[in-house]
Amino acid sequence: MSRSVIDLLATEARFGAQNYQPIGVVLTRGEGVWVWDTEGNRYLDCLSAYSAVSQGHCHPKILAAMVEQAHRLTLTSRAFHNDQLALFYEEIAALTGSHKVLPMNSGAEAVESAIKAVRKWGYEVKGVPDGQAEIIVCANNFHGRTLGIVGFSTDPETHGHFGPFAPGFRIIAFGDATALEAAITKNTVAFLVEPIQGEAGVIIPPSGYFTEVRELCTANNIMLVLDEIQTGLGRTGKLLAEQHEGIEADVTLLGKALSGGFYPVSAVLSNNDVLGTLRPGQHGSTFGGNPLACAVARAAMRVLVEEGMIENAALQGARFLDGLKEIRANTIREVRGRGLMLAVELYPEAGPARRYCEALQGKGILAKDTHEHTIRIAPPLVITSEEVDWALERFATTLTQDFS
Structure with missing residues (x-):
């Protein structure tokens, strides 16, 4: 009953x-x-x-892929290879034009992973003094709920009474390229930003903003990290929201629709420099890149395009x-x-x-x-x-x- x-x-x-x-x-x-x-x-x-x-x-095709894979193999951890991971890498790289892929589970994990990776890149490639890396973020951002992320939120409900928080973040106004330029220092390693601020109320930046942002990041050797966890995979009418201004991020974060709602799947997509700094044992996830997640994500991407x-x-x-x-x-x-x-x-x-x-x-x-x-x-x-x-x-x- x-x-x-x-x-x-x-x-x-x-x-x-x-x-x-x-x-x-x-x-x-x-x-x-x-x-x-x-x-x-x-x-x-x-x-x-x-x-x-x-x-x-x-969605019946994603469901079928999930059921089929669940009958075969669900989890190996990354201690062993599985036959779905390479195919997932290949297909998401072809779809998005990415060079390297780091598979994770939740969107917040993808954000945290990107923060770690760009800091490491800053120290080992850009030459920022150890412990001095800075990441610029925007007011009214929403990148997740982990302790590391809420520390640079400007929403009191999100960060109130959860501190102390990690340093290394500078907060500027969203949609203001002049504010970004003024915030950049020799220790800036990245600008982490949503193409459209979703949780803030679907706040769309002025036309041309991201063109200026891309130019500033390139000129100052800063990684442009676009959090496309909500905007990506077709939500805004293009595969990625960055395409509305014809730019390319250095690091792109995907999640949510990457599994069509069947399973937590996220990914950090990057050029070789950023994810290329990670070595065995320096970052990982028991479930990240598991065969069930990869099979589901492959089907989710496929129907998005084919249909x-x-x-x-x-x-x-x-x-x-x-x-x-x-x-x-x-x-x-x-x-x-x-x-x-x-x-x-x-x-x-x-x-x-x-x-x-x-x-x-x-x-x-x-x-x-x-x-x-x-x-x-x-x-x-x-x-x-x-x-x-x-x-x-x-x-x-x-x-x-x-x-x-």
């Missing part, structure tokens, strides 16, 4: 750490852009597990963005986005965005608030025109709703 929603939520609250505040729905099944709760209600998923389910829930999901993200993202901009509501301060990475920012007097997300739930849409007044919208990349229009009707009625 299935347990009631009230019972499940009460049990979760009783035993679980209270580090999340989910929307009050208990999901049990998913297919494509749709998910169903335990009471049989259907919802259009406009979060995609923070873009991890870009290929759609339970035209990147092109669909550009097409449907433009349709969604245009439709949101047409909504005439005095609650809306700004609508912004690129591809299927969208946001509706509300005026503070409209009240918290969460209540709009809860109202959307009642209309069959699951979206999530961020930074109190912003609704993030990021459906799977397989969404159709009809589904976009269906969603827009519900956004329109919700955003014009009177909550007084």
Whole structure:
């Protein structure tokens, strides 16, 4: 006998750490852009597990690859070779144009790995004095939840009462190339930045910003590290968000959609210099590069390309963005986005965005608030025109709703 929603939520609250505040729905099944709760209600998923389910829930080809590999071999550790790792390396390098690949599990692990690698490169290749390496980051960044990462967050909720933190980071304004230039010193080894700040509310930098950033990093022998864990793999309508300005990062971080939501898989992609400094025993992960992860990631990348999901993200993202901009509501301060990475920012007097997300739930849409007044919208990349229009009707009625 299935347990009631009230019972499940009460049990979760009783035993679980209270580090999340989910929307009050208990999901049990998913297919494509749709998910169903335990009471049989259907919802259009406009979060995609923070873009991890870009290929759609339970994509049959990724599922088949996972099941097949799980029957054969799941984990060897990196103490031994496996027959999936080389193929994963080859295919992700061909897809992204990378030279070296470091496989990890979570996005935060990829960020931490990149920080270690660029520091090592700084000491051994650039010649920065030992212990003096500096990495420039941006205000309102979100790169993960590890102790090393939250130490350079500017969000008090993220870093409050978790210190002391590691030194070596300089924080500048996002989207300001002049600020970057002023922050560079002889000890700067990298600039770590999101192409679009997702958690901050889908903040898009000014046009030409990353062209200037690339030039500054090249001129000062600094590694440009782009955190594409959320923006990469088609989310913005291109394979990588960097392609919107025609630049190439020195180090690219991927995760989330790299497994289509089936398994934690991330990767640090780099030129030879940065990852080439790592030697046996200096960095690793028991699960990183395991055969199950590699097989799943290979399938996830394959369907992304073969099924035209990147092109669909550009097409449907433009349709969604245009439709949101047409909504005439005095609650809306700004609508912004690129591809299927969208946001509706509300005026503070409209009240918290969460209540709009809860109202959307009642209309069959699951979206999530961020930074109190912003609704993030990021459906799977397989969404159709009809589904976009269906969603827009519900956004329109919700955003014009009177909550007084």
